[in-house]
Amino acid sequence: MTAYVPIDCGFYDVLEANAVRRRTIEIVYTDADSEQRVTDRIVDLQAREHGEFMILASGQEIRLDQLVTVDGIERPGIASCAV
Numbered sequence: 001m002t003a004y005v006p007i008d009c010g011f012y013d014v015l016e017a018n019a020v021r022r023r024t025i026e027i028v029y030t031d032a033d034s035e036q037r038v039t040d041r042i043v044d045l046q047a048r049e050h051g052e053f054m055i056l057a058s059g060q061e062i063r064l065d066q067l068v069t070v071d072g073i074e075r076p077g078i079a080s081c082a083v
Contacts, residue, residue, distance in 0.1 A: 027071075
């Protein structure tokens with residue numbers, strides 16, 4: 001497993017908003033260097049020892065730094081979080 005790379009705070013807000021709205025959305029992510037697509041609902045976001053994860057209604061877990069787009073919104077390449 002590669003080291004986790006934190007995602008942009010604004011993009012994390014997009015994930016949280018989709019989880020709260022309980023909408024079914026398209027999620028595009030990379031898995032072993034190939035692009036995968038899934039249509040599902042985000043039910044939780046969790047931080048663990050090896051990174052942050054999105055938990056889907058189906059039970060699938062996706063590491064946040066593997067995301068490409070969520071509901072048509074592209075993940076920024078550079079993490080930026082103003083404190």
